[in-house]
Amino acid sequence: MADLIGWGEPLRALERIEQGSCAQDDFELLADRWNLRSDLADLLAEAGLRLDPHVPVSTLSGGQLTRLRLLALFARPAHFLLLDEPDNHLDASGIDWLSQQLARHRGGYLLVSHDRRLLNQTSHILELSEQGLQSARLSFDEFLAQQAEVQAARSTSLAQAVRSEKAAARSLQKVREQAARRASQGRRERGSQAKILLDFKAEQAGKSLGRVLDRHERGHSAQVEARTEAAAALAAVQPLIMQWPEEIERKGAAQPLVITAASHVRWHGQRVDLVLQRGERCLLGGRNGCGKSSLLQMLRGVLEPETGSFRINGKMACLDQGLSLIARDLSPLANLLTVAPTLAESDARTRLAGIALRGDRALTPCHGLSGGERLKLGLLMVLAQLPDLLLLDEPDNHLDHPSRQLLTQVLADYPGTLLLVSHDPDFVAGVGVGKELNLSE
Structure with missing residues (x-):
């Protein structure tokens, strides 16, 4: 740990001096x-890192390692x-610490984040999207x-463009019907008028009607183009789409998860007992490094508890921090069809389009x-598995605000049992968590 924040060499120099070293290099490294x-x-x-500075970085949790790396940056x-x-x-205390460090830092910073608390500390927002940098x-x-106002305005523009296109289409159809009637009338009159007079009338009528028809066709084409542009503008700011398949409503196990007297070295003597009923939503809480991810790994069979037992009833799906269910060398379409082989390719593409993975x-x-x-x-793949028990390890990481809103709504609609790790209280409240299991540090 000391090495990562640049204090390793001076610390070792101090230890050598304390052991009797008189080397000039050690005194220069220590610098009094x-x-x-x-x-x-x-x-x-x-x-929040009350650990021995000699602890290997490889033993730290994700949150502890993040704090340590940030500490190295703020030292400059x-x-x-x-x-x-x-x-x-980062857990809640880690976010608070980061917020304080950002407020103190005088060198300036460019922050990429989706956390509202941190973003509201800034006074200048840059949003990168398919339309460029705003x-x-x-x-x-x-x-x-402001974005909500833009979306509302573009929705209004699209509705108006659709109405205008329909009106133009009706006008064009009327002109075409009028042209057809005149053509029919002309054929009837051919037998009762002189050829020269008939040809003259037909020519004049044809020119006049042709101009009218051409004008209406151009008008209709312009309205179609305007509607297409309005739809594209709205799509740029429109929310993503994702929902649970109807089959998820089927009745599952009454108690999808039962944990009895489980223990692990990271839990510092704490024994975990937990029973989750169908439809319950439980937050797995605790500070960074307390063993939350370890418990989820036990449920997945990756780790074994030192004592106690786990029982999974029904089908379980897990979305871990490393997104291990995704094969990185395969395409999104291939990954989705791997976990849902009975899904039609057209349906799979429709679901992928809902999260903006279209075409190529x-x-x-x-x-x-x-x-x-x-x-x-990964979430789409989890949805396709129709799980009775869903394990989610900080699923709100890496998500922008619209995607986080989508995730919140999808999980709020999930009828099964949920065990969730998250440090965002707004996200936890939106999901509808009603139970909490806290692990000791």
Whole structure:
């Protein structure tokens, strides 16, 4: 740990001096920082890392490692920082600590995040989308309100464009019917008028009607184009679509999960007992490093409990932090059909289009997708499995605001049993969690 934040060499120099070293290099490395050990302990404790600085980084949880890396960055107060989703894997106290560090940092920063609490600390929002980079000197809440207004305006524009197109189509049809009637009338009159007079009348009528028909056809084409443009503009800001298949409503096990007297070294002597009834939603809580992911790995059969037992009744599906259910060398379409082999390809493409994986994007190997795109694909694959018990390890990581809203609604509609790890209280409340299991640190 000390090495990662740049304190490893001075700490080892101090230890060698304490053991009797008189080497000049050791004194130069230490640079008179005789309180280095206590200063380092205070620094780690402030970040919520009350651990021995010699602890190998490989033993840290995702949240602990994130805090340590951020600590190394904030140790450079004059630097402009580039922070790519630094809030991922952080618990509530970690988010608070990060918020305080950002407020103190004077060197400036560019923050990539989907956390409303952190984004509302900024006064300048840059949104990158298919339409390019949009800049707004607003708080994030103000920016979301502005986006909602844009979506409402574009919905109104599309509705008006659809009405105008229908009106133009009706007018064009009337002109075509009028042309057909005149043509029929002309054929009847051929037998009663002189050929020269008939040809003259037909020519004049044809020219006049042709101009009218041409004008209406151009008008209709323009309205079709306007409607297409309005639909494309709305699609750029329209919410994504994902929903549970109707088959999920089938009756499942009454108690999908039963944990009896389970223990693990990370739980510091705590024994876990948990029974989840069908339809219950349980939050698996605790600070970073307390063993939440370890419990989910036990349920998946990856780890064994030291004592106790687990019983899964019915079908279980899991979305872990590494999204291990996704084969990175396969396309989104192939991955979805792998877990749902009876699903028609057309239906699979429709579901992928609902999360903006259309056309060639549905056929691109998954290693080319963003973290958010892979997570939405993983959730789609979980939905297709129709699970009785759903395990989710921080599923709201990597998701932008619209995708997080979609995930919240999808999980709120899930009729099965849910065991969830998340550090976002708004997300937890939106999902409808009614039970909580806290693990000791």
